Amino acid sequence: MQANCPECEAEITLDKPMRGEIIVCPDCGAELEVTSENPLALDLAPQEEEDWGE
Amino acid sequence: MDPNDLLSGLVRIYSPSIQERAASEYLVAQMNALGFRAFVDDAGNAVGILGEGARDIVLLGHIDTFHGYIEPRIEDGKLYGRGAVDAKGCLATFVAACARVGACEDVRFIVIGAVEEECSTSKGARYALTQYAPAFCIIGEPSGWDRITLGYKGRVLVDYEIAKSVTHTASGARAAVEDAVAFWNRVATFAAEYNRDKPRVFDQLDASLRALNSDDDGFTDRAKMRVTLRVPTGLTIAAVEKEIAQYVDGANVAFSSEEEPFRAEKNNALVRAFLNAIRDVGGKPAFTLKTGTADMNIVGPAWGCPIVAYGPGDSALDHTPNEHLDLAEYERAIGVLAKVLAVL
Numbered sequence: 001m002q003a004n005c006p007e008c009e010a011e012i013t014l015d016k017p018m019r020g021e022i023i024v025c026p027d028c029g030a031e032l033e034v035t036s037e038n039p040l041a042l043d044l045a046p047q048e049e050e051d052w053g054e
Numbered sequence: 055m056d057p058n059d060l061l062s063g064l065v066r067i068y069s070p071s072i073q074e075r076a077a078s079e080y081l082v083a084q085m086n087a088l089g090f091r092a093f094v095d096d097a098g099n100a101v102g103i104l105g106e107g108a109r110d111i112v113l114l115g116h117i118d119t120f121h122g123y124i125e126p127r128i129e130d131g132k133l134y135g136r137g138a139v140d141a142k143g144c145l146a147t148f149v150a151a152c153a154r155v156g157a158c159e160d161v162r163f164i165v166i167g168a169v170e171e172e173c174s175t176s177k178g179a180r181y182a183l184t185q186y187a188p189a190f191c192i193i194g195e196p197s198g199w200d201r202i203t204l205g206y207k208g209r210v211l212v213d214y215e216i217a218k219s220v221t222h223t224a225s226g227a228r229a230a231v232e233d234a235v236a237f238w239n240r241v242a243t244f245a246a247e248y249n250r251d252k253p254r255v256f257d258q259l260d261a262s263l264r265a266l267n268s269d270d271d272g273f274t275d276r277a278k279m280r281v282t283l284r285v286p287t288g289l290t291i292a293a294v295e296k297e298i299a300q301y302v303d304g305a306n307v308a309f310s311s312e313e314e315p316f317r318a319e320k321n322n323a324l325v326r327a328f329l330n331a332i333r334d335v336g337g338k339p340a341f342t343l344k345t346g347t348a349d350m351n352i353v354g355p356a357w358g359c360p361i362v363a364y365g366p367g368d369s370a371l372d373h374t375p376n377e378h379l380d381l382a383e384y385e386r387a388i389g390v391l392a393k394v395l396a397v398l
Contacts, residue, residue: 019326020325035333050256050344050345052344053140053345053370054140054195054196
């Protein structure tokens with residue numbers, strides 16, 4: 001399955017994508033989330049925010 | 055039982071650390087009524103088990119709260135009261151979501167309302183650590199319904215004490231309190247130098263001076279100081295203590311309340327289930343890293359299973375007089391968690 005990196009548009013191929021899986025774009029290094037398995041769709045992975053507290 | 059009634063009933067029972075018994079007994083009764091096999095364990099934790107499967111999913115919340123009673127009330131769809139956010143809302147979310155999913159063949163949902171999370175003993179989590187070996191763990195702390203907490207800083211308390219003979223102020227000799235201040239300055243410099251190339255707060259070593267007292271009886275000059283250090287994942291408690299031990303210079307220094315920093319993995323079935331569940335109800339998920347500590351610091355390294363912290367509410371309201379939880383968000387969190395539990 002193929003899709004393009006939403007950050008740099010590099011073509012990315014995954015054999016067995018899992019929805020919710022986090023991958024790293026081999027071209028630009030952006031963290032991506034598999035938001036759909038078939039058809040394969042990629043979005044930027046959720047940001048890591050920082051927060052006070054427990 | 056209506057989830058709002060469950061939460062309101064729990065918040066109505068004031069349960070600061072070491073005074074959790076009535077709240078534990080209430081929660082056990084409610085969980086038994088919902089079909090759990092529930093009991094108060096030997097540590098005082100409220101435990102409810104649903105299902106008979108071979109894999110355990112532990113949902114570890116805490117039933118104690120910060121001190122300071124707040125009269126419970128509902129205003130504009132928000133429940134005000136001590137523990138509404140930190141963290142009875144999360145604990146009630148756990149119970150309601152498990153009940154909504156029901157008993158499953160292959161898993162056991164184990165909800166734990168742990169005691170003494172708000173004090174340094176963490177008695178409830180330390181006991182739970184010895185009782186279970188879960189496949190997945192969810193810690194009950196407020197992340198917001200659409201966010202997943204992946205990590206917490208570590209912590210160590212430093213108690214400094216020095217006593218020396220009284221000298222005349224004109225002698226030029228350094229007073230005990232000046233030694234204490236010099237010690238603090240070295241600790242603060244160590245933290246500042248460590249943080250120099252680290253823009254993210256989660257990666258920084260935070261040093262906080264919490265108390266400084268001095269006195270003399272005409273013969274002995276004394277100073278006492280307490281420092282709290284919030285330790286990032288790039289350091290260990292041992293490394294921090296080894297560094298600080300070099301600054302002692304004749305004083306006594308004791309370390310306590312040591313918790314190692316912990317950061318969970320984010321590419322596993324548990325995180326995927328949360329991301330998908332949040333998206334399925336129209337949310338945009340985010341990860342969060344916290345500067346405080348939680349029971350994740352204790353069970354995360356020991357259990358070694360996929361782990362996150364999750365629960366409704368704004369953790370900025372933790373320990374505040376204005377502590378409250380939006381009941382609509384509470385219901386959304388129950389819905390998200392039920393979707394997660396249904397696929398694990």
